[in-house]
Amino acid sequence: MTGGYGLLVADLIGVAVFAASGATAGVAKRLDLFGVAFVGFVAALGGGILRDLAIGSVPPLAFADWRYAVTAVAASLAAFWLHPTLNRLRRTVLLLDAAGLGLFTATGTLKAIAAGVPPVGACLLGMLTAIGGGLARDLLTGEIPVVLRREIYAVVALGGAVLVTVMHRMGFTGLLPLVGAAGLMTGVRLLALYRKWSAPVAAPRF
DSSP states (O other), X not given: OOHHHHHHHHHHHHHHHHHXXXXXXXXXXXOOHHHHHHHHHHHHHHHHHHHHHHTTOSSOHHHHSHHHHHHHHHHHHXXXXXXXXXXXXXXXXXXXXXXXXXXXXXXXHHHHHHTTOOHHHHHHHHHHHHHHHHHHHHHHTTOOOGGGSSBSSHHHHHHHHHHHHHHHHTTOOXXXXXXXXXXXXXXXXXXXXXXXXXXXXXXXXX
16 A cells, blocks of 8 residues: 555544534434535545645545545445444544544644645644544534543544654654554543543533
8 A cells, every 4th residue: 555545544533533424413303314415524624724724735625536526425424324323333433533633633644744834834734634624514513613622632633643743753764664653543442432631621610
């Protein structure tokens, strides 16, 4: 498997995972079929669209390559019809969401680097790629975005983006480092969920 093809496969897996996550949120809000598909599409591709606009890649890959849109819609429709099963497999959904976070952070960061974005900007765009769709999903379904709450989510994405950038500058390129970084982010996210790690919040004052 070539590096370019591996990057595409990792990207599409992330799209499918986040689309299913977004569609499941739409089902929970009792949206119709179109609404579920739309929320799934936005959750899967929103972050990537923002990244592509930021680096001047127009039209964004989500619109330029039909495989992205088709994957997002297909995964959303599958989640619509299979949501009772997905609800029973909550741990599996959390695992897939964590995997999507890792994959999108890694691929988003590498795409920003390839576009000539400086390291700090590449890290921020890698994080945005991973969390942008989730932000849009939560806003569309009337929820406070998960990245603004106490869960360790955006912090994992930012830390992973820094790791990918450092590895790239050290010459560790190709599919294996990408998978390793994505796997590490996935593991940290799952560990944070298991141990109930959270970012600090301000104490209320009366």
